[in-house]
Amino acid sequence: MLNKLPPEILQIIFKELIEYGNKTLEIHQYFYHDLYNCLFVDRYMFSNAIIFLWQNTLRKFYKKNFTTSKMLMTTYILSLSKESKEILYENKIINKQQKTTNTLCNYGSLLKNFNLTELYTKLVYWMLIITEEFDIEILENMEPNMIIAYHCNDKISEKNRNLLYKEIFNNFIKNSTNLKYQLKLKSNWENINYSHLENLSPLINMGNLECHTNITDKVYKDLSKIITSVDNMRIKCIHDDESKIEGLINFISGLKKIKIMKVEYYESYNPEIITKSFNITNNYQIIIPSDIFIPLKFSSKELEKIKGLIIIDSGIDSIEIVKSWIR
Numbered sequence: 001m002l003n004k005l006p007p008e009i010l011q012i013i014f015k016e017l018i019e020y021g022n023k024t025l026e027i028h029q030y031f032y033h034d035l036y037n038c039l040f041v042d043r044y045m046f047s048n049a050i051i052f053l054w055q056n057t058l059r060k061f062y063k064k065n066f067t068t069s070k071m072l073m074t075t076y077i078l079s080l081s082k083e084s085k086e087i088l089y090e091n092k093i094i095n096k097q098q099k100t101t102n103t104l105c106n107y108g109s110l111l112k113n114f115n116l117t118e119l120y121t122k123l124v125y126w127m128l129i130i131t132e133e134f135d136i137e138i139l140e141n142m143e144p145n146m147i148i149a150y151h152c153n154d155k156i157s158e159k160n161r162n163l164l165y166k167e168i169f170n171n172f173i174k175n176s177t178n179l180k181y182q183l184k185l186k187s188n189w190e191n192i193n194y195s196h197l198e199n200l201s202p203l204i205n206m207g208n209l210e211c212h213t214n215i216t217d218k219v220y221k222d223l224s225k226i227i228t229s230v231d232n233m234r235i236k237c238i239h240d241d242e243s244k245i246e247g248l249i250n251f252i253s254g255l256k257k258i259k260i261m262k263v264e265y266y267e268s269y270n271p272e273i274i275t276k277s278f279n280i281t282n283n284y285q286i287i288i289p290s291d292i293f294i295p296l297k298f299s300s301k302e303l304e305k306i307k308g309l310i311i312i313d314s315g316i317d318s319i320e321i322v323k324s325w326i327r
Contacts, residue, residue: 053232059118079103113182184210203227211235263287288309
């Protein structure tokens with residue numbers, strides 16, 4: 001019956017089922033298992049089901065899984081162009097069999113939600129597995145951030161991983177349409193140099209971007225070369241040392257537009273993060289503890305841009321401190 005439906009109708013059905021299936025982990029697991037079975041019905045069902053199964057593969061897994069990461073990254077590598085595989089083969093990143101093996105379709109062209117952080121994480125896992133130097137069971141029991149921090153800055157693996165990241169990245173942006181980009185710069189990755197973000201093709205617009213003030217200036221300098229606007233930006237202010245956040249401020253002020261800018265202060269208030277972006281955004285969401293003083297020296301026009309303000313009760317004369325903001 002289903003294989004007699006027009007493709008646009010069948011795809012609407014799959015889309016509605018996916019939205020329902022993503023509501024809970026239990027439903028999600030059973031639903032995707034059933035949807036995968038559609039791949040084996042016939043060519044028609046395969047061509048329509050695969051569109052949805054591969055549109056969000058770089059989402060964060062509900063639990064760390066090295067085997068799943070290996071299978072996913074291997075599939076994307078085998079889907080690369082002949083030229084990309086040749087580059088990887090010459091650098092001894094893939095073997096001859098991987099170089100000559102082709103997939104049924106270019107799975108990278110089906111991606112719709114491109115999470116740059118998850119691509120990096122899964123490539124770290126993939127390279128740990130192929131080296132065959134580590135016990136996977138031990139790795140499975142380690143914290144993901146600990147694994148990343150321990151293995152990311154090894155010079156040899158970093159070089160190979162960055163090259164592989166670039167080839168897969170280029171495959172996505174060249175072959176997939178209407179990509180939505182997400183990038184999260186994690187605060188506990190402050191010792192990671194994010195070298196995989198260097199020399200990438202321009203993204204133009206970033207859908208969701210999370211920044212931290214403890215990330216080095218070089219990272220923001222690299223980002224300024226590939227991002228010109230952001231739909232939703234979230235900034236977590238760990239400290240306000242101007243010498244340490246200059247790169248972040250320069251990056252923000254160099255953007256053409258930020259649709260929604262959410263700023264979370266934790267230790268002290270730095271006005272530059274907001275004042276340097278007044279001309280490129282009309283929607284601020286600010287979160288700040290009540291024991292941090294904010295001098296409200298904004299014009300009425302600037303205050304209109306603050307669409308949301310959450311004051312966290314610090315328990316230390318909170319009301320009096322908040323009142324002092326307007327003095």
